[in-house]
Amino acid sequence: MTSTTPTHPADPADGLAAVVALRRLADRLEDAEVERVLADGWTWEQVAEALGVSRQAVHKKHARRLADQIPGRR
């Protein structure tokens, strides 16, 4: 175990902090993008398939949050 890849951070804490920051960024992006495509008329089924998750999962995660913004969608 002597070799390290060039992208491997010197401080292991940096690598883990990057994971945390990326996860939070991904969550924020998901919220924003789901809201955008639903406003564009995508169905929950299409959003779910695009995200690679079940319709139930995407609905549970976003439906209540977006109930006010996207009228007529439950």
Place this chain on the structure above:
Amino acid sequence: MFERFSKDARTVVKQAEQEALALGSPTIEAEHLLLALADERVGGPAAALLRDEGLDPDGVHAALERETELSLAVAGVSLADFTLPETPPAPRRKPRVAASTRRALERALKTAAARGDRRIGSRHVLVGVLRAEVGTVPRALAAAGVDRIALATRAESLGG
């Protein structure tokens, strides 16, 4: 866990929930406790101590944003590459207490016990937040050039 918390310390935790909501976070993290403590209407003497380090609410926000930028940069990612909405998304549900907050509050309890203080006050919560050795808060404080250990020692000697 909250039986021994003073009214002030409970107010800090309640305000931390508001900070989480304002930032669109699904969880109440230790950094939200820090933001609550930096609010002078909530943190009292803890807020004054933080302000002396440049950590008023704006200062804490700036330190947290810097930490995010630095950590994303480790992975070669920049927030500037993304178009994110200015206003945080509406919360999915009431924010849950995250492990980072639970750990900070446990350290607050231990700090009070070690000093023979019967009630947990804001200053104990501040010490609990500052004594985290890894995670977002210590990284944000380091990014802001704050000596976390020295600050924790001063917070421990606060009255009230």
